[in-house]
Amino acid sequence: MTQAVATHEPPRSFIRRYIFSTDHKVIGLQYLFLAMAAVTIGIVLSIYMRLRLAWPTERWPLLAKLFPQAMAGGTISPEFYLSLVTMHGTIMIFFVLTTAPLGGFGNYFLPIQVGAHDMAFPVLNMLSFWVTLAGFLVLLAAFFVSGGAPISGWTAYAPLSAVGEIAGPGLGMGQNLWIVSIALFCIASLLGALNFITTTLNLRTKGMSMTRLPLTVWAWFTTAVLALLAFPVLLAGGILLLLDRVAGTSFFIPEGLIVSDKILPHKGGSPLLWQHLFWFFGHPEVYIAILPGMGITSHVLSTFARKPIFGYRAMVAAIFAIGLLGFLVWGHHMFVSGMSPYSAIAFSLLTLSIGVPSAIKTFNWLATLYKAQIRFTVPMLFALGFVSIFVTGGLSGIILGQTSLDIPMHDTYFVVAHFHLIMGVAAIFGIFAGTYYWFPKMFGRMMNDALGKLHFWLTFIGVYAIFIPMHILGIAGHPRRYAETAGFDFLAPLQPIHVFITIAALITAAAQLLFFFNFFWSIWKGRRAEINPWRATTLEWTIPSPPPHDNFGPQVPVVHHGPYEYSVPGAAEDYILQTAPPTAVKS
Amino acid sequence: MAKTIPSLADIETITIGSRPPGRPDDGGRGGEQRPPGLPEGGYRLAMLFALASISMLFLGFTSAYIVRQGLGEDWRPFSPPSILWANTALLLISSATLHRARSLLRREAIRESLRWLSITTLLGLLFLAGQYEAWRRLAAQGIYLSTNPHSSFFYLLTAAHGAHLLGGLLALAYLTWRGWRRQLLLMGTPDHLKRYGALVGTVALYWHFMDGLWVYLFILLFLWR
Numbered sequence: 017m018t019q020a021v022a023t024h025e026p027p028r029s030f031i032r033r034y035i036f037s038t039d040h041k042v043i044g045l046q047y048l049f050l051a052m053a054a055v056t057i058g059i060v061l062s063i064y065m066r067l068r069l070a071w072p073t074e075r076w077p078l079l080a081k082l083f084p085q086a087m088a089g090g091t092i093s094p095e096f097y098l099s100l101v102t103m104h105g106t107i108m109i110f111f112v113l114t115t116a117p118l119g120g121f122g123n124y125f126l127p128i129q130v131g132a133h134d135m136a137f138p139v140l141n142m143l144s145f146w147v148t149l150a151g152f153l154v155l156l157a158a159f160f161v162s163g164g165a166p167i168s169g170w171t172a173y174a175p176l177s178a179v180g181e182i183a184g185p186g187l188g189m190g191q192n193l194w195i196v197s198i199a200l201f202c203i204a205s206l207l208g209a210l211n212f213i214t215t216t217l218n219l220r221t222k223g224m225s226m227t228r229l230p231l232t233v234w235a236w237f238t239t240a241v242l243a244l245l246a247f248p249v250l251l252a253g254g255i256l257l258l259l260d261r262v263a264g265t266s267f268f269i270p271e272g273l274i275v276s277d278k279i280l281p282h283k284g285g286s287p288l289l290w291q292h293l294f295w296f297f298g299h300p301e302v303y304i305a306i307l308p309g310m311g312i313t314s315h316v317l318s319t320f321a322r323k324p325i326f327g328y329r330a331m332v333a334a335i336f337a338i339g340l341l342g343f344l345v346w347g348h349h350m351f352v353s354g355m356s357p358y359s360a361i362a363f364s365l366l367t368l369s370i371g372v373p374s375a376i377k378t379f380n381w382l383a384t385l386y387k388a389q390i391r392f393t394v395p396m397l398f399a400l401g402f403v404s405i406f407v408t409g410g411l412s413g414i415i416l417g418q419t420s421l422d423i424p425m426h427d428t429y430f431v432v433a434h435f436h437l438i439m440g441v442a443a444i445f446g447i448f449a450g451t452y453y454w455f456p457k458m459f460g461r462m463m464n465d466a467l468g469k470l471h472f473w474l475t476f477i478g479v480y481a482i483f484i485p486m487h488i489l490g491i492a493g494h495p496r497r498y499a500e501t502a503g504f505d506f507l508a509p510l511q512p513i514h515v516f517i518t519i520a521a522l523i524t525a526a527a528q529l530l531f532f533f534n535f536f537w538s539i540w541k542g543r544r545a546e547i548n549p550w551r552a553t554t555l556e557w558t559i560p561s562p563p564p565h566d567n568f569g570p571q572v573p574v575v576h577h578g579p580y581e582y583s584v585p586g587a588a589e590d591y592i593l594q595t596a597p598p599t600a601v602k603s
Numbered sequence: 604m605a606k607t608i609p610s611l612a613d614i615e616t617i618t619i620g621s622r623p624p625g626r627p628d629d630g631g632r633g634g635e636q637r638p639p640g641l642p643e644g645g646y647r648l649a650m651l652f653a654l655a656s657i658s659m660l661f662l663g664f665t666s667a668y669i670v671r672q673g674l675g676e677d678w679r680p681f682s683p684p685s686i687l688w689a690n691t692a693l694l695l696i697s698s699a700t701l702h703r704a705r706s707l708l709r710r711e712a713i714r715e716s717l718r719w720l721s722i723t724t725l726l727g728l729l730f731l732a733g734q735y736e737a738w739r740r741l742a743a744q745g746i747y748l749s750t751n752p753h754s755s756f757f758y759l760l761t762a763a764h765g766a767h768l769l770g771g772l773l774a775l776a777y778l779t780w781r782g783w784r785r786q787l788l789l790m791g792t793p794d795h796l797k798r799y800g801a802l803v804g805t806v807a808l809y810w811h812f813m814d815g816l817w818v819y820l821f822i823l824l825f826l827w828r
């Protein structure tokens with residue numbers, strides 16, 4: 017803490033420079049690569065699940081090589097299927113969707129976009145990454161301990177998650193590791209959030225007033241506030257859960273619970289208490305995953321529409337409204353928990369009211385595009401894809417937000433479709449948009465355009481092919497988290513849909529290889545990028561690519577313009593850098 | 604009117620070359636000199652946000668406490684071991700001594716200030732020892748973590764508070780140690796003193812908060828029914 021902003025000489029040794037670095041750019045890349053490793057594992061796990069669902073009786077000796085014990089005989093048992101569900105969900109939500117957009121891009125670009133030389137607390141920043149990595153390794157370790165990975169899902173509902181081994185495989189050591197991993201993740205996120213907030217409020221350069229912040233910065237800032245207030249509650253829940261498991265307390269375990277023909281000694285706890293604590297965190301968490309994507313989308317849309325973002329202040333207000341409402345709606349995950357119908361109505365109304373700021377954002381995006389000379393670059397395609405998918409996923413949210421519709425639909429594939437589209441896919445599209453957009457800045461080279469477009473179209477069509485049919489499964493009453501439909505007559509006719517989804521998923525997953533190839537190939541072989549290849553306005557485009565260790569050199573930039581001054585009448589070019597002198601055009 | 608607006612080719616000169624004199628824009632600081640560090644107020648601000656986060660942790664525990672209390676017939680509160688009153692007094696006094704240390708520091712009475720800082724550190728240490736003693740006495744009465752939900756919460760909340768207080772204690776001890784070692788430096792240069800004062804102020808904010816948090820927890824656990 018003593019040295020707020022580190023010295024600006026780059027460290028000499030390899031280890032201080034690339035491994036235990038305090039440079040926000042290196043840390044950002046570390047987060048991005050961590051997310052890439054995590055998403056690869058997450059996708060592989062999902063392929064295992066999809067194969068099991070489409071062809072439940074097949075043997076997969078080759079796939080069993082990865083999990084020789086859990087898949088003895090080459091098949092995926094229903095229990096192992098649940099382990100896969102848990103690990104897939106946990107890895108994706110925490111270590112991909114929270115890590116890449118905030119830890120990755122936020123770390124790399126927030127300080128540059130506000131004109132700072134680094135984060136406010138570089139050492140905390142470094143710690144934040146290493147604690148996240150430790151959390152990830154602890155989580156993966158769950159696969160390798162006796163009993164394997166937990167089967168209680170990413171929501172770890174009690175009492176299943178609380179009573180220990182006796183309730184099923186993975187609920188012993190595996191579940192403990194899961195809790196420790198999440199606790200580490202919480203702590204790391206808090207350190208990170210503190211940095212984002214302080215940097216935004218305190219290290220803005222001269223002229224960078226709050227109303228000149230790019231919308232990306234507003235999104236990261238709000239996300240950090242959400243993280244700061246939501247993660248401690250999950251941490252509290254996690255500590256209580258761990259105590260129930262290892263110290264014999266009864267916070268979440270009710271009296272007289274019989275598991276595997278044994279009466280448990282615990283008494284008096286409440287499983288619903290866990291649900292409240294979890295979802296009080298869980299709903300803000302879904303916005304932690306999506307808000308940075310919204311910021312990136314706004315930023316990219318404006319850049320390639322060559323128009324100012326429509327309604328800048330409304331956009332900022334909408335981000336805040338979404339963040340605030342996000343803390344008041346957790347009950348919509350618990351409509352079937354037996355809550356009083358009056359609270360259900362309150363939660364329902366509050367939930368539906370999130371549609372208002374969401375719609376404001378959507379209409380502002382559309383208005384930005386209206387009559388624009390759109391440049392269909394790859395980042396632009398992904399930003400447009402984000403809007404499309406956000407709308408699709410939001411519509412099913414409005415359906416689920418109504419108690420009467422949610423009660424039959426809860427815990428079916430309809431919910432799976434909803435949250436994959438709006439949280440999973442939309443956030444991933446935001447990440448892709450950010451990657452294609454900032455790659456030239458981060459690596460000094462361009463990604464291949466044709467490959468990128470192919471990647472976009474395959475992915476865009478692929479995700480719709482995967483997730484639209486899931487709505488139908490859900491409406492037909494197909495429960496989620498079931499490994500197979502055998503034994504349920506009403507589900508048997510749905511099997512072809514499962515096969516279709518699996519094939520679509522295989523193709524979509526294969527298409528991601530295009531991205532990985534493009535990414536790594538372009539790092540070394542891509543066309544060299546200019547300083548400002550997209551002719552954009554914000555501060556990162558005024559410095560070399562990749563930026564030097566201290567971003568701006570000895571000079572501190574002075575800002576004279578808003579972040580989205582595109583196609584200003586009377587200007588010589590169709591964009592005005594934020595640092596351009598305040599001449600001639602509006603000040 | 605329409606003066607030339609920079610094109611791509613001009614970017615180099617605009618960003619690296621000499622800069623036009625900036626208008627007195629609003630917003631952050633910065634400008635022509637070397638990059639500014641975090642302003643002193645920045646520590647305070649960061650600490651306020653950290654405290655908001657810590658509040659959420661204990662709010663989470665509190666809501667669990669209230670829900671759990673409302674649930675069971677197995678809720679059997681015990682009355683506070685008498686040593687807790689003494690501990691509470693110690694902690695309250697430590698806030699006062701810290702306050703004294705800070706006002707002395709502001710008046711640049713460095714030695715006296717450091718003396719009061721040391722006393723504060725010592726009181727914090729005594730508080731933690733006292734908390735540990737309270738645990739031992741309860742255990743001697745057969746009241747453990749899993750005995751009943753009230754005792755679970757007692758151990759949990761005191762441990763969580765103790766861990767946070769320990770963090771503050773370490774920071775305080777470090778600052779005190781640094782103060783004694785560098786007191787000549789502190790006397791010499793107002794800059795160092797200002798910075799040191801800002802750090803002490805930030806830790807003090809944390810310490811007073813921990814003090815208040817303890818009073819809150821004490822009321823929650825033993826006085827509030």
Ligand code: HEM
Pocket residue numbers: 171302303305306348349367368370371374410412413414415416417418422425426427431434435438439440
């Ligand atoms: C208009 C906006 C939205 C509404 C009205 C809405 C409503 C709902 C409702 C009612 C549920 C519970 C369904 C059930 O379990 O029965 C749900 C689940 C979920 N939503 Fe949304 N949602 C909205 C936007 C979002 C956004 C923006 C995200 C993420 C970025 C998101 C992510 C999720 C997730 C992850 C779940 C399922 C969690 C689980 O059970 O595992 N939702 N949503």
Ligand SMILES: [Cu+2]
Pocket residue numbers: 298299302345346348349
């Ligand atoms: Cu929700």
